[in-house]
Amino acid sequence: MHTPVSNPSALQTVGSVLVVGGGVAGVQAALDLTELGYKVHLIEKSGAIGGVMARLDKTFPTNDCSLCILAPKLVEAGRDPNIEILTLSELVDLTGEPGSFTATVRKQPRYIDEEICTGCGQCTLYCLKQIGNDFNENLEHSQAAHIDYAQAVPTSYYIDAKACLRLNHDTCGLCASVCQAKAIRFDDTEKVIDIPVGAVVLAPGFGRVSDEVMARYGLGQFEDVVTAFEHERLMCASGPTGGEIVRISDRKHPKKIAFLQCIGSRDENCGNNYCSSVCCMYAIKQATLAREHDPECEITLFYMDVRTHGKGFDAARERAVREGNFRVIYARPPKVEDVFGGGLLLTWATEDGKHHSEKFDLVVLSQGLEAPDGAEDLARSAGIDLNPYLFAQTSIYTPLATSRPGVYVIGAFQGPKDIPDSVTQAGGAAALCAGQLAPARGTNTIKASFPEERDIAGEEVRIGVFVCHCGINIGGVVKVPSVAEYAKTLPHVVYATDNLYSCSQDTQRLLVETIHKHRLNRLVVAACTPRTHEPLFQTTLREAGLNRSLFEMANIRDQCSWVHMHEPEAATEKAKDAVRMAVAKAAHLTALAEQQLPVTPSALVVGGGLAGMTAAMTIAEQGFEVTLVEREKELGGRVKLLTADRFGRDPRKAVAELIAKVKAHPKITVHTKGTVAAVSGYVGNFTTTLDTGNGSVVVNHGVAAIATGGRPYEPKQYHYGESPKIVTQLELEKKLAATSQPLAKNTKQVVMIQCVGSRGEDLSYCSRVCCGQALKNSLRLKKLRPELGITVLYRDMRAYGFLEDDYRAAREAGVIFTRYQVEQKPEVIPGKGGAVAVRYHDPLLAETVEVDADLLVLSVGIVPEDPTALARMLKVPVTAEKFFLEAHVKLQPVDLPVDGTYVCGLAHSPRSMDETIAQAQAAAGRACHPLARGSITPAPIVSKVDPELCIGCGACESFCPYKAIEIYKEAKSRKARTLTASCKGCGICAARCPTMAIDMGRFTLDGIMAQIKAFGQGVS
């Protein structure tokens, strides 16, 4: 069957986007695109969206529950009327031009009608054909009729065509007889669909290093050698062992676990010379979880280099290693052997040349990432180029653009990367699509509609309580069923139950059904934190025809099970108290009217470096006005200090072009020599005063993006400044760009020292870019003078991703790399006439070596510009390291916690040029959400004055920080009233009113008093 195209005119820009891949990157891109006003066709090759993140138990560095933070997004994508999800689908052809493509998609049959299937699971129960459970890494069985995982979106079962007895042998068919919904369709067929789209975002994720490669480490031969993905499922409560880490061979808890890194990464033998960029982190996470599972177990991690270069990653690793009491060994055991008497033998050589061997109970292989399966087919279908490793080819200056205009790439297909970087790229690609398709914004989308709200005013209070296990996150500590039982005994509670995951799509459906069935008019969910999950449940309330204010959460995870992990009894008591208090408050909740506020359709961008200019351009391209303020006289920022990228091109040229574009853009107003003097307002309606070279300027804007950047660390160590022979990498860059004689004639020996200032010197963090910069500059020096001796003294060479190519190239070019220990740093000895000698310990020779350096290059770290003043004005938090703190490290990596404010570039964390550009595009995309929406609906938690009680004293008016309450005259008496559009719900007025005439929406006096009273009642 081939559905014909509705033939859009070639000139017509189509307001739809095809997103290929339903992992976290693809789902985020889809959600961002619909927010920006575009219809999305999301195609996924498996039976459900969620990708690899859905299979993870926890996420590094916070050990947050992976599915818990992902599920709300999956549910949101599933219920978004502007996202059409096509599962079991792949892109087979893409014709046409940017703005007006035709995507040809082949959709395999599910054999179960998605629209009708209720997700009851009867088909699986009766299915006779067992297959491996791919979601659980084939560590257990599933059936031919199945669903990938309980929280899957779409919440519909499907039949594995290769296995089904009916489809292959015309027998069985039991599922069709037991399906109450009559959803089984054995006559379902493959469909080829042509979809008109304006742009395409590729997010197919990654493939895995083949079993062949891992067979070298005993995988397949020894049962107790497992991949990290298998180990992840063993850790997970919904995994094959219910969250027990056991050996496959004897189902016993391993007492000695080894994690082997770089399996199929940094390995020329298997063709993967690149670094997979995520394994160092996930191994630390898995080791931490293994420790939680067994406090006695011995845990060893084998590293080549420890590459924890992300924001806060080093600190998280150090804490994990310290608290988990892990043994970290710098070595790469070449193989795993079986020995007599059981156990797995590892043999390794340490850097001092000594050989060691030991037996382990369980060996976990940190399996690297590869280009996705079928990358070449996808590239052919989409018409894009691949790099030699079969990842999508992109450029440093357009990191999200493929070789074909209008086709973007995000996530691991662009290069191995972690979840935050994938989510960031998703936001960036959405912004680029929105810019490219700006004329067609809103042409293909419809508005989400909810049933009419039920008027509950006359009803008796009927509260439903749902207590969440959150896998084992809560259930592993708190006795969840007993909390649910307890809830049933509380006043007004007419229904209470417990769920494995309250945030999954099937539970949302259950919530709606339960609300109808028991005619609930208040809902209490005892689970995680309202800060992240309240919006999800409130939307569910609206779907059930209830006002969203009739909802209350009891935080029994973040503030209970997670912080009292070793006190299950006390945690259970606390959870009961929390539920009792939430129920008491819920009884006093009332429906509150919503208000819509207009949004000023423009943005302020603070900082005119690479990040700020990129953000400004990306916002302006989407059709919104931008004010760009830069502190210096000129735009450009610190990126102008770089004189070559790793491919030998001059970034200054690219920056000059960007500056020209920014200056010429009709929608961008630039203020140089400008700083932010004051900020007031809130999302949609900010007013900012700028101090500029031309005096004070007041700007009204709906959103703000912060890109205040960073600067190089100024070294005081290693005798910097005492000899012209001691320079920083940036100073070397400048020398290398000189046209004549970049190096003194007699320069024979160069020494580079890494981590100057970083990783615990003055700066506690890793500056991320210095290793790559040292490699790049070493290669530049070698190109200039191949006979030059270069020694790089390093702690861990953090050449992540494709930078590993440079690391190998540098070694091949003869650059010597010598690791130094933090407790035994290199020593610089200044000599006469500016001579410099460097003394360091050589672990190979096991002795101290001294070399005369004709040039000593210090790889200095990155320091953020002081954010304090701006952070205070915006009321956003900063980290101890003085970087702006994002709203959520995994899933909101560029949002600041205050709505309508965003961060990118070095103000967020150290990062390279391409990463900065992608992040700035992401910030620009996210910033345009409120602008594209045109209005905001703030939480209806505003104050309300009772005119009967009000005496018109005006105290509230004088204390309101937002001028949101005013005195008016009525029949000769003065009364206060709230200007709801301006009220932010702080409640100062209520706390100060002399006659208790003011109350707050949702945080009412009665509600809080009820909580206090309930607190006092205690658990009997």
Next chain:
Amino acid sequence: MSQIYSPKILGFLCNWCCYTAADSAGVGRYQYPPNLRVIRMMCTGRLDPSFPLEGLANGADGIFVGGCHPGECHYIDGNYHALVSASLVHEMLSKIGIERERFLIEWASAAEGPNFVKIITAFTKKISALGPLGQAEGKDGEELRLQLAAAAESARGRKIRTGLINASKEMMKGGDFSRTAIAGLVHDKCDKALTELMGEFAP
């Protein structure tokens, strides 16, 4: 009944800083004593002076109020107004003869999970040392709770609240947001009314 005494602590946390810090302590798996029960508010500025008194009257042995650091309030100056309310609570506790350390107002930013843990751990220890309400005071706990209920009632009364309005006004005008300055203002503006009112239910 040889159970070890486990104090009951009620906390009022602001949504933007302290509540977030408490969440991030969880995400980081920092452990602290399980005695705290939390009421979330958007801002500590919402803290009616009667709330902590009601908390004690209803069975708490200690009350914690957690907000944003000075100068970092999400609503500009709500935490300063909270200090005004807190000063009144301390005044009233002194008048009744209750250890002022049973009531603590402290700050932890959204990024300070470990700091929140430190504060709560120390406070729990403190309250454990003081024992159930009345023990450190050498008084009958039940009687104290009755007095606290009466104090809460008068904290909702016009007389005291007018004093607080005046204190808040002077604080905003003077621009000195230090704890001692605010406590001084509240004492000046409320002491007379307090002495009168509290006299009625003093032991």
